[in-house]
Amino acid sequence: MTKMKLLELFEAHKGEYLSGQIIAEDLGLSRTAIWKQINALREEGYDIESIKKKGYRLNVNSDILSHTKVNQFLIPELSIDHIHLYKTIDSTNKAVYLESINTEADWVVVASEKQEKGQAKNQMPFYSPEGKGVYMSVAIRMRESLEQLKTFLAYNSKAVHQAILKVSGVDSIINDENNILYNNRKLCGIMTDMVIEAESQTIKQIIIGIGIYVHEAADGNIALTEITGTYCNRSELIACILNELYRYYHQ
Numbered sequence: 602m603t604k605m606k607l608l609e610l611f612e613a614h615k616g617e618y619l620s621g622q623i624i625a626e627d628l629g630l631s632r633t634a635i636w637k638q639i640n641a642l643r644e645e646g647y648d649i650e651s652i653k654k655k656g657y658r659l660n661v662n663s664d665i666l667s668h669t670k671v672n673q674f675l676i677p678e679l680s681i682d683h684i685h686l687y688k689t690i691d692s693t694n695k696a697v698y699l700e701s702i703n704t705e706a707d708w709v710v711v712a713s714e715k716q717e718k719g720q721a722k723n724q725m726p727f728y729s730p731e732g733k734g735v736y737m738s739v740a741i742r743m744r745e746s747l748e749q750l751k752t753f754l755a756y757n758s759k760a761v762h763q764a765i766l767k768v769s770g771v772d773s774i775i776n777d778e779n780n781i782l783y784n785n786r787k788l789c790g791i792m793t794d795m796v797i798e799a800e801s802q803t804i805k806q807i808i809i810g811i812g813i814y815v816h817e818a819a820d821g822n823i824a825l826t827e828i829t830g831t832y833c834n835r836s837e838l839i840a841c842i843l844n845e846l847y848r849y850y851h852q
Contacts, residue, residue, distance in 0.1 A: 603630065605669055607638045611649065615832075616661035618652065645669065661832070664732065664816070666712055670836035676844045678851075679708065684843075687713040689731070692720060693738035694794060694810040701740040701806065708847075712737035712839055719812060721790045722778065727812045728819035735813040735835050739846060740806060747802045750795075753850075754779050757791050757809050760845035765789070765813070767845075768838045769825050781813075786823040789813040811842065 606628055610619070621632050628635070639657060643649055645667055648660035666686045675681060683706045690696050690713040697711040716729035716736045729736050745753075758779040765771055765781065765788070773783045781789035789812065796806035814824040815835055825833045 603628065603634070604638050604641055605673055607635070608642060608647070608667075608669055609673065611642075611647075611657075611659035612834075615659050615663075618655040618658045620656035624657070642669075664832070664835055666714055666839070667836050670834065671840045674837050674840035674844070676847065679843055679847055680706070682706075683708060684710040684712070687711070689713065689715045689717060690736075691718050692716060693736050694720065694792070694808055697738040697740045698794075698808060701742070707742045709740045710737065710839075710843065720792065720810070721812070722792050727790060728814075728822075729812065730817060733817040734815045734824075735811065735838055735842075737811050737839055737842070739809045739811075739843065741809070741846075741850060742806050743804055745804045747797065747804055749804065753804075753807055754793060756846070756849040757793060757811075760849050761789055761791060761811055761813070761842055764838060764841040764845045765825070768841050769829055769833050771825060771828050783823050783828055786821065787814075787818075788823055788825070788828075809846070813838065 610627060621635060624635050625632055639649055646665040648663040649657055651657045668681055668686060671684060672681045683704060685700055693711045693713055697709055700711060701709040713736050715731035719727035719729035719736055721727040758775045762773055762775055762781055765773060773781045773788055776782050779791050780787055792810040794808040795804055798805055814822055815833055816824055816826050818824040
């Protein structure tokens with residue numbers, strides 16, 4: 602909890618120096634305790650600078666995938682225990698399926714800073730450079746009729762659309778392929794896989810692959826920061842997407 606409060610303070614003053622005394626007074630901690638928590642955040646990958654007589658600051662360009670940050674925005678109904686964050690991965694869809702085999706959890710999430718073989722629809726490659734977008738997959742166990750497929754596809758795109766709107770203020774549109782567009786340029790791709798029991802025509806698991814251009818887009822497409830001109834935290838966006846998906850699938 603202390604580490605999360607410290608991160609919240611840094612995020613609220615991103616790019617500004619905060620003295621050890623100010624942090625100590627704000628959080629009610631000793632200088633030693635603050636130093637330990639700052640080191641813990643650095644170990645997670647946060648770019649926190651320190652200068653004598655000035656204090657500490659979170660670099661304005663620091664945006665890493667963080668369990669601490671995801672958990673800050675996640676609703677209580679969702680457990681961070683089954684959210685797996687990677688630096689580099691082959692494909693989040695493949696990884697989430699493998700992770701889901703090893704757990705009885707109904708929801709499993711995989712996100713990565715980079716995909717080496719990210720895929721869009723029709724086995725086309727998805728542009729996935731390190732630290733530039735949201736590359737995530739969600740595996741949900743269920744036992745529903747195959748007739749529900751169109752409903753689930755609509756849930757996926759509506760949830761992502763709502764999350765983007767809440768976090769960035771960007772009001773995009775959903776096209777016929779359930780992708781997210783802004784000014785007729787692709788902002789987000791969504792690809793859904795399923796595990797089906799053939800005899801009963803039952804969906805046993807749905808895997809939702811989501812790729813959002815946040816800081817950089819492939820040629821002809823568009824990124825969130827290009828639209829807004831402001832910073833957008835990817836961990837917050839991931840949490841908001843999960844919250845919206847949970848709301849749709851449990852309505």
